[in-house]
Amino acid sequence: MLNQKTIFHSPDAVHLWHQGDDIAILSFESKANCASPAVLEGIHQTIAEVEKNYQALVIWQPNDKFFCVGADLAAVSQWVKDTNITAISQYLTKFQQTSLLLRYCKIPVIAAVKGYALGGGCELIMHCDQVIVSQTSRIGLVEAAIGLVPSGSGTKEMIVRACKDSNHAVTLLQHFLQISQGLISKDAEQAKSFHYLRHSDLIIAEGVDILAQAKLLAKKLSTNYCPPQKLTIPKMEMTQKEIFIKAYQQKNPQASEYDNFICEQILTIFFPSTKDNKAFFSEEELLTYELNAFMNLVTTPKTIERIQYTLNTGKHLHN
Template sequence: PGGDAFIVLNNYKDKLVWKNSNAALYDIGDDVVGLQWNTKMNSIGSEVLEAVNKSINIAEEQFKGLVIANDGANFSAGANVGMIFMFAIEQEYDELDMAIRMFQNTMMRCRYSSVPVVVAPHGLTLGGGCEMNLHADKVVAAAETYIGLVELGVGLIPGGGGTKEFVLRAADEMHEDEPETITLKHRFFNIATAKVATSGFEAFEAGILRKGIDEVVVNQGRRIAVAKQAILDMHAKGYAQPQQRKDVKVLGRSALGALHAGINGMWRANYATEHDALVARKLAYVMCGGDLSEPTFVSEQYLLDLEREAFLSLCGERKTLERIQGVLTTGKPLRN
């Protein structure tokens, strides 16, 4: 590697390929591009989503792959909740539906593009920022990465494909020696308790990073170079564009009962407020694939639609809006 061991995106300002008011795409050498954005807390709003889509288009036409990272203090604190709040308060549900759809479609674009997309997070990587990592071909995380799906804390469920992805992974993890409901339950409680892995290594235990695919670098300054090398390796081996899944096993009603029992237990033990329980039940519904009479195989899009419907319905809940407002005014969600 030599000089390539450390890549600082800000050093590539003269190698600009494309930009908008919040984001910039740089040519970082060897036919690889790097995207970074600069917003408050590196939150992900419409300009950032536009940049991700545009960057993938450009990479598909002219480059070997795309690295998504940034030089700021944190990778991303999540989706732009201010925008969600504004649409919800004004009851602009069509706008909100379009915004969530765009988020979901952009995450799916990361996974199903014709070139590899590698994400290199560090620091806070929460909510929508975590969802972007869940949809990468590979994640190269700094050891000091705080990563998790924290949406339940603001009275929402992960709505950018995170819920769908946890269902898909649970389905892939199901095996003879463990009841399927238990496998799903582990994944469910990870989201329901808004669990954050406090290091890249812990993220493997939390099922956010995938053993054998994703990796952690102890020296944060090296992560972009390692991510770039991963793209070159994938390209050299002959990268095949993955196909959207239509074979995700969901458990339906049988698992729904078990998850509801778990939610009621948390509520009775005062771990969860009544609103927490309401949100968790919506999450359970999505993660079981709906109220199906028996286990069924479904598509990713089916799960994304369920996820989006649940997210939208929660945006109409007063207590969810109070929580989001709490985050916007004090930085902390209200416990209501």
């Protein structure tokens, strides 16, 4: 690429570079740009570097087909086979920390998205200050289809976005149903209606130089930039939980017993069970519920079957 100057390069993980200016560009080099352990570590190294020496960060992939397909399922599958539960928990915790690192970075972070941003890829872009996205990009939290829940801060973030809506309860139900069905948008416009993208995120036509546009946006946002404030998230009334369950059953009349079990795990994040009467949660508290739900699923035989089927075929198994 013209005028490409490397800042640091970790083969099969990340490449951090610039074009002779103060905007750093991060690209992944993993298979299908998945968020492997090495990629997550590379993002942490990137943030430490760019906060000191650059005005903004753009995450951009030279691969037009995949922005990021999400978590490293091959690694997760191997840890399950090895009964290395600690490694799985550490990986998910690192993923959650990475999302928050992007959210609260001292400089603006822009995701320039072309192609698929699925699962963890969707989670990462949702924690950037701004997303600029090609109109044909497909985005979604697909984890339920492979027997898991979005646990890299994605479920938490969909709850946060619902809480910012004037019709909080209705939007929260919409987000719950999307997550429980593992919905992928058909294009960027639909990703906005699903709230994987915000109204402020920018959709551009095919053929437009998305990196150049992202850099212009990064430059603009870097002027007098202030990171967002820490969030508190209101607790949903437990009386609403039954409404969510009935809505799921109506939407998914062909749901299997295991689909219903996955749904129950998602509900533990939307309706956390606490011993006190607290009215608000921190992001970190909700992330604990995300992690617990993921760990309750990842070693079950049916989730293992779903993950292996997806790795072998690229498709989803309904069991």
